Amino acid sequence: MKDLEKLRQEIDDCDKELVAILEKRMGKVLDIMEYKKEKGIPIFHQAREKEILQKVTTYLENPGFSQEIKTIYSQILKASRKVQSRTLFPYHISLIGFMGSGKTTIGKELSKLLAMENIDVDKVIEERMGMTINEIFQNYGETYFRKLEAETVEEMSRYNNIIIFCSGGGIVLNHKNVENLKRNGIVIWLQASPEEIYSRISQENTRPLLKDSMTVEKIQEMLGKREGLYEAAADITVCTDGKTVEEISKEIIEKLMKRLA
Numbered sequence: 001m002k003d004l005e006k007l008r009q010e011i012d013d014c015d016k017e018l019v020a021i022l023e024k025r026m027g028k029v030l031d032i033m034e035y036k037k038e039k040g041i042p043i044f045h046q047a048r049e050k051e052i053l054q055k056v057t058t059y060l061e062n063p064g065f066s067q068e069i070k071t072i073y074s075q076i077l078k079a080s081r082k083v084q085s086r087t088l089f090p091y092h093i094s095l096i097g098f099m100g101s102g103k104t105t106i107g108k109e110l111s112k113l114l115a116m117e118n119i120d121v122d123k124v125i126e127e128r129m130g131m132t133i134n135e136i137f138q139n140y141g142e143t144y145f146r147k148l149e150a151e152t153v154e155e156m157s158r159y160n161n162i163i164i165f166c167s168g169g170g171i172v173l174n175h176k177n178v179e180n181l182k183r184n185g186i187v188i189w190l191q192a193s194p195e196e197i198y199s200r201i202s203q204e205n206t207r208p209l210l211k212d213s214m215t216v217e218k219i220q221e222m223l224g225k226r227e228g229l230y231e232a233a234a235d236i237t238v239c240t241d242g243k244t245v246e247e248i249s250k251e252i253i254e255k256l257m258k259r260l261a
């Protein structure tokens with residue numbers, strides 16, 4: 001049997017080769033990204049990722065490792081997405097919009113596509129307080145909630161890691177919040193009509209501000225007061241009515257790309 005030090009040396013040699021190859025791979029990923037950017041071809045391509053995942057296991061001499069290779073490759077593909085999104089969009093991406101406009105859902109989808117961390121301001125507040133948003137409104141009132149919201153946005157916007165930022169529908173009511181979102185970020189307004197919002201949230205009871213009057217008219221009235229603020233804060237606007245999560249996310253990425261042109 002070879003001695004342990006010798007075997008370890010062999011592993012170190014493998015790692016050296018692997019790192020060099022991975023570095024070369026990342027370089028190619030960035031070359032392809034530049035090419036697609038120049039030609040206006042969509043950058044993030046899930047079908048191609050699936051194809052790669054299937055192909056790589058066929059390169060194995062020992063099929064017994066196929067599960068491990070798949071796991072490793074999922075991480076490599078995620079890292080590739082991250083390296084591209086970090087290069088293309090080196091800032092926070094903030095999602096704003098009325099309740100039910102899709103901020104949380106689209107935030108999760110973008111986070112997957114761009115391999116960026118997703119922070120939901122309301123979730124952070126709920127975790128820290130150990131209470132739901134409904135309970136915070138009930139026990140402490142809206143003014144206190146707005147204070148917590150402003151503090152959380154201020155803190156999160158200082159993150160060095162680039163993140164997808166989802167905030168509650170009332171974030172634009174305080175201009176300081178908007179300043180914080182815009183400091184190192186692009187603000188995207190997910191626009192939706194009162195009817196569409198109603199159809200998305202009328203069965204839910206997690207929105208304290210609509211608790212006593214979940215009607216299209218009430219949504220219309222609140223939206224009317226906020227629309228100008230969303231519009232003024234937005235760098236990009238995406239209408240979400242009748243669109244799927246995939247369509248909205250694709251449109252956001254396209255609009256972010258257009259800003260680079």
Ligand code: S3P
Nearest residue numbers: 098099100122133168169170208
């Ligand atoms: C609010 C929206 C909610 C939550 C709170 C207040 C608002 O978030 O922050 O109930 O003023 O519009 P969602 O927009 O995610 O529902």
